Amino acid sequence: MTGSTAVHVSGVRRVFGGRAVLDGLRLDIARGEFVALLGASGSGKTTLLRILGALDAADAGEVLVPEARTIVFQEPRLVPSKKVLANVTVALPRGRSRDGLRALAEVGLERHADAWPATLSGGEAQRVALARALVREPELLLLDEPFAALDALTRLRMQDLVGELCRRHRPAVLLVTHDVDEAVRLADRVAVLRDGRLVTDEPVTVDRPRDPGDPAFGALRRRLLDDLGVRTDPPLPKTPDAPETPDRTEAGVI
Numbered sequence: 001m002t003g004s005t006a007v008h009v010s011g012v013r014r015v016f017g018g019r020a021v022l023d024g025l026r027l028d029i030a031r032g033e034f035v036a037l038l039g040a041s042g043s044g045k046t047t048l049l050r051i052l053g054a055l056d057a058a059d060a061g062e063v064l065v066p067e068a069r070t071i072v073f074q075e076p077r078l079v080p081s082k083k084v085l086a087n088v089t090v091a092l093p094r095g096r097s098r099d100g101l102r103a104l105a106e107v108g109l110e111r112h113a114d115a116w117p118a119t120l121s122g123g124e125a126q127r128v129a130l131a132r133a134l135v136r137e138p139e140l141l142l143l144d145e146p147f148a149a150l151d152a153l154t155r156l157r158m159q160d161l162v163g164e165l166c167r168r169h170r171p172a173v174l175l176v177t178h179d180v181d182e183a184v185r186l187a188d189r190v191a192v193l194r195d196g197r198l199v200t201d202e203p204v205t206v207d208r209p210r211d212p213g214d215p216a217f218g219a220l221r222r223r224l225l226d227d228l229g230v231r232t233d234p235p236l237p238k239t240p241d242a243p244e245t246p247d248r249t250e251a252g253v254i
Contacts, residue, residue: 004031006031006032006139007029007052008028008062008065009025009026009028011026011060011062012048012058012060013058013059013060013196014056021042021044021047021196022044022047022048023196023197025044027048029172029173029174031139031170032170032171032172033172033188034166034173034186034188035173035187035188035190036174037190037192038177038192038224038228039192039228040228043194046176049071052069052142066139069139069140070134070140070141070142072133072141072142072146073129073146074144074146074149075149076126077129078125078129083117084113084115084128085104085114087128087132088103088135090132099135100113103135106134106165107127107165108127109131122150122151122154123158126147126149140171142176143162143175143176144176145178147177148178155182159185175187181221184204184206184217184221185212187204188204189203192228194227194228202220230254
């Protein structure tokens with residue numbers, strides 16, 4: 001692994017019940033690079049993330065990752081019996097309260113340091129989970145669909161916050177998501193996992209801030225949906241008697 005490479009995965013194989021969920025997968029992530037990983041349910045996205053986070057082990061292949069790595073899950077996974085600041089600094093050495101307060105300030109929750117998790121909204125709880133991850137100064141940040149349980153407006157705000165914080169702290173990032181628009185909006189590169197291997201690994205060249213109305217955004221979105229096996233044919237012309245039907249890919253979610 002070179003000095004500019006944070007993650008090196010080569011020939012990784014993981015088998016469950018005789019089925020190879022990951023089958024010879026290869027992936028490199030540079031330091032400071034944000035990679036989004038798309039794939040249908042059961043395609044092995046979370047399995048790869050768990051292997052990178054040392055929560056699972058590959059059956060074969062090489063996995064090289066930084067020692068300093070953290071994971072943000074779909075659920076905040078806060079400790080109900082600890083206040084917010086204690087959740088941020090949980091398992092850290094004593095004397096890190098100031099670091100925890102700085103991390104809470106970065107996610108806009110410094111005034112909630114003494115609050116109990118049960119008093120937080122879903123978005124606030126997820127921001128606490130993000131602060132808990134960043135206070136550990138990870139070289140690799142693993143995001144497992146961290147916005148999936150949030151409402152649409154909070155989801156967009158969290159995407160903006162994560163993008164800003166990742167550009168500030170510059171960890172290598174792997175985001176697992178089902179949302180194509182989310183992947184294009186945030187990532188430097190987008191990869192598509194299918195049949196245990198990456199069928200797409202493409203840099204995102206759309207200018208920031210990224211607008212879904214940008215033709216380049218839409219073109220990449222269509223290519224990724226095609227690679228995911230989602231039809232992107234234009235809707236059939238409406239007839240006077242035909243009811244309106246929504247575009248199957250309007251939400252960009254698989």
